[in-house]
Amino acid sequence: MPSVTHEALVELFKNRPTLAAEMLQDALGQPVPAFTEARVESSDLSEIVPSDRRADAVIVLLVGEQQRPAMAIVVEVQLGPDLDKPYVWPVYVTQTRARHRCPTRLLVVTIDPKMARWCSQPIDTGHPGWLLVPLVLGPQGVPVITDAELAKAAPELAVLSALAHGQGEAGEAIGVAFLAAAAGLDEERRAVYGDLVLSSLNAAARRTLEAMMKAGYEFQSEFARSYVAKGEIKAKAQAVLTFLEARGLEVPADVRERVLASTDLAELDLWVRRAAVINDARELLSSATS
Structure with a gap:
């Protein structure tokens, strides 16, 4: 059963479809083609894999007036070891490539440094010349978002930053930046993201933010008042x-x-x-x- 954290991470990439491309290019240094739209597509790959096995998210980058697929990104959130993944990840990539007929990348997201190393292991498919090396976004690759304006422009990235770095020294600054962004979110995202951010911060940062919200801090948002x-x-x-x-x-x-x-x-x-x-x-x- 996927955890709340797993599902929340998946939702970040679905709610901000450009996030996968941004992380591939900015965090991992992978070239991404110019595109006019990033669209969440069906991740049901049941033509080949069983119906209970599906990618967490599939993002397709589209170009031109014809909305032609330029690249597909299979996003997989991995919070713990799963010995099935080296076998199903190549299937996700090939099936997505066949469906959308475009180059396809596998982006594995984790907030655990040990899991980042586990996920980065090359997968030998057994076919000569075909070694699948997952592109892994671990906590070290996630930017530390402490700027309020940047958090407002990319709230999903701010939440990802809290998940990756909220236990560190920057936890309080990350939380304050998120509060600035929370006011601009719809009620559902504000509630989900807010709970996720606060639960990701270290105890001292969480106490500080709670005190700020109770005291009517200048960045106080509807989320803060609700909390x-x-x-x-x-x-x-x-x-x-x-x-x-x-x-x-x-x-x-x-x-x-x-x-x-x-x-x-x-x-x-x-x-x-x-x-x-x-x-x-x-x-x-x-x-x-x-």
Whole structure:
């Protein structure tokens, strides 16, 4: 089962189709043809490989008025060893090349230096002269994005930077740059990217950013306000349960679930007051509808 981090990394390349070409050229020094559009194509390669095996993403670079494919890039996110990959990666490349009839590159993305070395091993296909050497984007190849304007122009790259370098000394600066970019994102990306960035930062950087958001930092965005509000709701819900338990009241599972599911601060405030006087935890919920 792919992890949340794996799926989030894949989404970065799908949400910004030019990112694969940018990383090939800027980070890995691979020549990329001039193109007018980068398009996400189907990564279902079930004509040859089983339906449960498909590339993470396939990006096709298009040129001219006819939108002719100039290059295809198979993007594979790899966070741990998988002994199947040396066998299926050549299939992904050849099948994508056959489908789009253009030169095809294999770009493997990882945020683990050890995995970068594992992924870089040449794959001997067994055919004379055909040795597939994956192009690997590891943490060392990802730029450190601490400039707010650059983060605004390429938010996916800012998130990738946090994943690769958020545990280092630049973690705080990377997080601040992302906050500047977060305001310009749609709600869904803002939520997903924001959680991903904050979870990637070292503890000190995360505490600093949380303090900035609570204090109304100048780069405060809708994401920051949302993040702070979620924290207040979570703390208030926990306070309700803690109060009940401190009074020696048994909290049934359905009551606990209902309290933790609440997103209404006014409701939670009411429950905190009720928790001080009721004699049965179930009375907490009956008061909400009275």
